[in-house]
Amino acid sequence: MKNKKSDREMIANRQLVFIIIQITVGTGILSLPRQISLVSRQDSWIAVLLGGSYWVFSLFFIYKLGSQFPQQTIIEYSEIILGSILGKILSLTYVLYSITITALSVRIFIMVITTYILPKTPVSINLSIIIITCLYLISKGLKTMARLDEFLFFVLAPAYLVMIPTILKSNWWHFKPILGTGIKEIFDGSLITTYSFLGPEIILLIFPYIKEKKNIFKSSLISLGIITLTYLYVIIITIGYFGVETLQYILWPTINLLKAIKIPFFGRLEFFLIFLWIAIAFTSIAAFYYMASYSVAQFFSLKNKLLSAFILLPIIYYLFFIPKNIIEVFEYTEIVAQFGTILIFVIPPLLLLITKLRGLGHESQANNS
Amino acid sequence: MRAKLIILNLMLLLLISGCWDVNEIKKTQFAKYITVDPLPEQPDNYLFSIQFPILREGSPEKINTLATTAPSLKSGISNFQTRTMGWISLGMLRTIIFNQQIARQGLLPHLDTLWREPIVPGSITMAICTNKQAVDIKDIQPAPVEDIGVYLDELFDTTSKNSLYPEKSLNDFFISLKTSGRKATIPLLKYGTRDIRIVGLALFRKDKMVGKIKIPETRALLLLQEKFIKDPIDLKIEDYHVNYYVQQVRTKIDVDYTKEHFNFNIDSKLEVDVTENTSEKRLIGNKAALNKMERHLARALKKEMHKLLGQLQTQQSDVIGLGQRAKAKYPQYYHKNYWNQQFSRSSINIEVNVSIRRFGISI
Numbered sequence: 168m169k170n171k172k173s174d175r176e177m178i179a180n181r182q183l184v185f186i187i188i189q190i191t192v193g194t195g196i197l198s199l200p201r202q203i204s205l206v207s208r209q210d211s212w213i214a215v216l217l218g219g220s221y222w223v224f225s226l227f228f229i230y231k232l233g234s235q236f237p238q239q240t241i242i243e244y245s246e247i248i249l250g251s252i253l254g255k256i257l258s259l260t261y262v263l264y265s266i267t268i269t270a271l272s273v274r275i276f277i278m279v280i281t282t283y284i285l286p287k288t289p290v291s292i293n294l295s296i297i298i299i300t301c302l303y304l305i306s307k308g309l310k311t312m313a314r315l316d317e318f319l320f321f322v323l324a325p326a327y328l329v330m331i332p333t334i335l336k337s338n339w340w341h342f343k344p345i346l347g348t349g350i351k352e353i354f355d356g357s358l359i360t361t362y363s364f365l366g367p368e369i370i371l372l373i374f375p376y377i378k379e380k381k382n383i384f385k386s387s388l389i390s391l392g393i394i395t396l397t398y399l400y401v402i403i404i405t406i407g408y409f410g411v412e413t414l415q416y417i418l419w420p421t422i423n424l425l426k427a428i429k430i431p432f433f434g435r436l437e438f439f440l441i442f443l444w445i446a447i448a449f450t451s452i453a454a455f456y457y458m459a460s461y462s463v464a465q466f467f468s469l470k471n472k473l474l475s476a477f478i479l480l481p482i483i484y485y486l487f488f489i490p491k492n493i494i495e496v497f498e499y500t501e502i503v504a505q506f507g508t509i510l511i512f513v514i515p516p517l518l519l520l521i522t523k524l525r526g527l528g529h530e531s532q533a534n535n536s
Numbered sequence: 537m538r539a540k541l542i543i544l545n546l547m548l549l550l551l552i553s554g555c556w557d558v559n560e561i562k563k564t565q566f567a568k569y570i571t572v573d574p575l576p577e578q579p580d581n582y583l584f585s586i587q588f589p590i591l592r593e594g595s596p597e598k599i600n601t602l603a604t605t606a607p608s609l610k611s612g613i614s615n616f617q618t619r620t621m622g623w624i625s626l627g628m629l630r631t632i633i634f635n636q637q638i639a640r641q642g643l644l645p646h647l648d649t650l651w652r653e654p655i656v657p658g659s660i661t662m663a664i665c666t667n668k669q670a671v672d673i674k675d676i677q678p679a680p681v682e683d684i685g686v687y688l689d690e691l692f693d694t695t696s697k698n699s700l701y702p703e704k705s706l707n708d709f710f711i712s713l714k715t716s717g718r719k720a721t722i723p724l725l726k727y728g729t730r731d732i733r734i735v736g737l738a739l740f741r742k743d744k745m746v747g748k749i750k751i752p753e754t755r756a757l758l759l760l761q762e763k764f765i766k767d768p769i770d771l772k773i774e775d776y777h778v779n780y781y782v783q784q785v786r787t788k789i790d791v792d793y794t795k796e797h798f799n800f801n802i803d804s805k806l807e808v809d810v811t812e813n814t815s816e817k818r819l820i821g822n823k824a825a826l827n828k829m830e831r832h833l834a835r836a837l838k839k840e841m842h843k844l845l846g847q848l849q850t851q852q853s854d855v856i857g858l859g860q861r862a863k864a865k866y867p868q869y870y871h872k873n874y875w876n877q878q879f880s881r882s883s884i885n886i887e888v889n890v891s892i893r894r895f896g897i898s899i
Contacts, residue, residue, distance in 0.1 A: 286557065299542070
């Protein structure tokens with residue numbers, strides 16, 4: 168068995184659930200209600216459910232592909248499946264995708280922090296703080312990251328509970344007429360959710376480190392269920408309160424929602440949410456950064472993963488400053504999301520098909536013998 | 537060792553980040569209210585006033601009120617900034633009062649910076665002064681407190697709890713402004729020498745005030761919105777007075793579309809208690825007297841609702857949100873850009889039913 172991982176490095180399936188939730192629910196949750204309601208209008212909640220359902224198929228193929236090469240990552244087995252050159256190209260696309268999505272997540276994070284909390288602090292300082300903190304976390308390895316994700320999942324639950332009072336101020340006419348937007352618009356809206364659902368593809372890289380491989384699909388489905396319900400909850404609350412037309416004028420509707428609530432003692436709830444969201448976004452960025460550094464380490468056969476993380480630092484800094492303004496950030500995010508959609512929804516089934524046709528992989532070899 | 541160094545560096549970086557954005561509370565001026573008035577002699581400028589409590593210990597004054605002329609609210613705040621010790625923060629801003637003339641011209645230019653700034657709370661109460669310049673609020677000396685900002689805050693808070701007017705915040709106005717099939721309202725104020733009274737609501741079309749309604753119509757509006765609960769209604773029946781206490785309101789609004797017109801059927805059901813009856817008639821066992829009281833209240837409220845809807849249709853200001861219902865049921869006939877006209881041509885039928893549940897423990 169090639170590259171058999173030691174038990175010390177392995178993560179439990181329960182921890183996989185939390186890793187997927189924390190990497191996925193990060194920066195996208197703040198702008199999702201505006202972006203999706205632009206297209207799917209009052210039926211955005213259906214689009215979210217639809218968008219989540221796509222991932223069931225994707226996760227199934229990711230699991231099946233991983234099961235063929237249980238001790239290897241996509242960077243390693245893509246060369247086995249496609250040959251050296253094509254495999255390298257495919258691996259490189261995953262590497263580039265991981266790096267750009269990390270940089271964009273950091274950019275969105277810093278934009279929110281700079282707007283709401285630290286407007287006078289230089290961006291480079293905020294950027295350094297988040298990147299170095301992420302670097303420190305990933306230097307401790309996957310298991311530490313998994314433990315932190317598990318711990319923070321429960322600590323950060325109040326971030327969603329503080330939105331409950333706005334339900335009392337919701338106007339349910341904002342959701343009518345149900346299904347009045349049109350099937351095409353609902354479908355288009357479900358595609359917009361892609362950026363917010365990006366993250367579970369981390370399984371392609373950490374598959375060898377998961378203890379019970381046969382339960383990976385089940386664990387990832389649990390994560391997907393929690394993520395979809397979280398988004399559904401946020402969409403229903405924001406549309407109920409603001410309405411579809413108003414949402415188009417608000418950059419971060421999920422935060423603005425809490426500007427309406429006046430609560431004794433706490434005062435301003437939106438800042439309470441931001442403080443909790445910082446941790447939510449941090450775990451997401453750290454996981455993407457881990458994905459990027461690990462894929463770079465494998466691609467260039469570096470034994471030291473921390474070294475690859477350090478190598479990525481200036482690249483992330485450079486990519487961070489490419490978008491000129493927030494409009495460009497969202498444009499770049501859309502491009503990367505579309506690129507990610509191909510990598511996640513098209514490539515794994517194709518690789519699985521080629522694996523089967525060529526008789527490669529763990530199951531095929533076992534059957535042949 | 538390496539880990540310790542990283543932690544140390546992180547802690548240092550965290551300290552550095554605090555340096556840029558640190559604001560000492562003692563050196564911060566938290567504005568409580570802002571007023572906006574027109575300047576007839578300078579049409580491009582407005583008169584802004586601001587009040588904030590002085591937090592410095594030993595200060596001879598407890599509050600500071602400043603006024604300035606400027607072309608916009610943001611530039612007005614910048615003017616104030618040059619005249620105050622410390623940084624002016626809108627993080628605790630509670631009220632913004634506009635002159636009636638400003639409201640008729642349109643509020644959008646004055647609200648832009650408030651919506652744009654993340655520090656500004658969305659729960660700010662908006663109001664319109666009807667009888668004086670908005671800035672004259674500084675001359676009012678309310679009995680309970682020296683700080684008019686605190687008085688205003690309490691006034692709106694208690695009045696909204698008593699349902700005398702619907703709580704209308706910066707966020708509510710923004711939502712009504714951007715949502716088709718729904719128009720905004722803002723409370724109207726009348727300044728006295730020692731107090732401020734809420735005298736009704738201003739009706740809006742987009743961001744411009746187009747009319748006003750008085751307290752009885754405001755109550756009718758709140759009944760239609762099912763927001764007038766746990767509140768009293770006083771009514772004169774023949775030669776005696778009856779005070780009803782509204783326990784519950786259920787208003788059902790149905791819409792249909794016939795002969796190129798929207799028709800709305802409004803059915804309002806109230807459950808009330810009788811808390812005062814100045815007639816000499818005994819109520820215990822007197823079903824006829826109770827029925828009469830129910831009929832009279834239903835008739836009076838129906839009249840108020842008709843008056844309200846008549847005014848709304850004349851002003852083409854759908855503050856109830858009937859347009860949202862029309863859009864939901866007949867999206868093919870609802871026209872976003874012509875809803876004001878469609879609304880003014882709609883036929884509206886009103887039914888009010890009152891049920892007296894309790895009438896006290898004696899008489």
